[in-house]
């Protein structure tokens with residue numbers, strides 16, 4: 001067990017992508033061509049973004065993932081290591097491209113993302129087994145769903161069997177008819193409203209009151225749900241008490257990876273033993289702070305940036 005003063009160990013299992021990003025007046029509709037502005041290649045991938053954010057927020061962060069044997073993979077690995085992410089369990093997959101994401105960011109900072117999984121699709125149960133000792137040393141294991149579902153489910157079960165708190169960021173949501181029950185074995189599920197509808201078996205385009213959706217997720221087996229409500233903040237539900245956690249109002253530059261900053265901040269706070277609603281407040285601030293800069297990994301906030309955003313909103317940071 002780590003000493004109480006040591007940085008808490010957080011293991012992030014997930015994807016790593018190079019983001020190919022263009023700013024444009026709006027996201028193109030089907031069949032439309034839009035003239036965009038500048039083009040940039042920016043380190044991303046939900047898993048890697050969360051690992052970078054967790055390291056920046058003071059965790060002893062270990063990342064489990066796969067890159068291809070190409071220049072993108074080398075650059076992504078170097079970037080993660082530069083901020084202190086332990087990449088001992090990142091494998092280089094021969095003959096496969098590193099994951100890439102095609103991203104258009106519009107004038108309001110909203111985005112549309114298409115991912116080509118590449119090496120992420122090769123992350124296997126054997127890779128998770130190889131990281132077992134590291135997972136066992138963690139206080140929190142954080143996953144998202146840009147890796148094979150079978151691998152994610154194996155990791156959830158393994159981490160749970162080792163007594164590690166498991167947080168699953170349910171992005172991107174699986175197809176409605178392919179939602180594995182194992183996802184609900186996580187200690188904390190953090191869907192947005194669309195993902196939550198899919199997880200509950202309702203049409204993703206449907207609208208339901210947040211408490212109804214959170215209740216439906218508990219009925220499917222979830223222990224704790226943190227429903228991300230965007231500009232309305234978050235709703236925590238543990239089966240007994242609903243707690244609405246306030247949002248932080250900002251003018252977004254780019255919302256890409258805001259959810260990743262949220263998940264990482266939640267994981268680091270929980271790893272420090274912070275009660276759920278307090279950890280979610282910090283996570284809401286982290287998500288907002290990530291929207292103030294362009295790109296995914298470069299926008300992952302520091303503790304100081306989150307604290308300052310909270311204080312600007314009249315909230316005294318406890319973390």
Ligand code: RIB
Nearest residue numbers: 017044045046101257296
């Ligand atoms: O959550 C944002 C991330 O989603 C991007 O960095 C992109 O790579 C996709 O994985």
